[in-house]
Amino acid sequence: xxxxxxxxxxxxxxxxxGQLCKLTEIKPYMPSTHELLALKKHFAEKRGIPLDDVQxxxxxxxxx
Numbered sequence: 001x002x003x004x005x006x007x008x009x010x011x012x013x014x015x016x017x018g019q020l021c022k023l024t025e026i027k028p029y030m031p032s033t034h035e036l037l038a039l040k041k042h043f044a045e046k047r048g049i050p051l052d053d054v055q056x057x058x059x060x061x062x063x064x
Contacts, residue, residue, distance in 0.1 A: 001016065001017070001018075001058070001059055002016070002017035002031070002036070002056065002057065002058050003015065003016045003017065003056075003057045003060075004016075004017075004020070004039070004040070004043060004054060004055070004056055004057070005054070005055045005056075005057055005062075006043060006047065006049075006053065006054050007049070007053040007054075008047055008049055008053065017031065020039075033063075033064070036056045036063075036064055037056075037064055039056075040054045040055075040056055040064055
């Protein structure tokens with residue numbers, strides 16, 4: 001299970017890969033590391049937060 005953990009304004013928010021696929025109406029698949037890193041950067045830039053405040057988790061452990 002892949003999740004994005006976003007720390008913003010002292011609040012931690014989570015977005016699962018499954019939720020992201022559903023929101024973008026794409027069929028769930030196993031993303032590459034490059035895709036996950038691009039999404040991590042995108043979330044940080046869109047929210048105006050440091051890149052380190054967005055973590056990609058796999059089964060609860062940070063991978064990016």
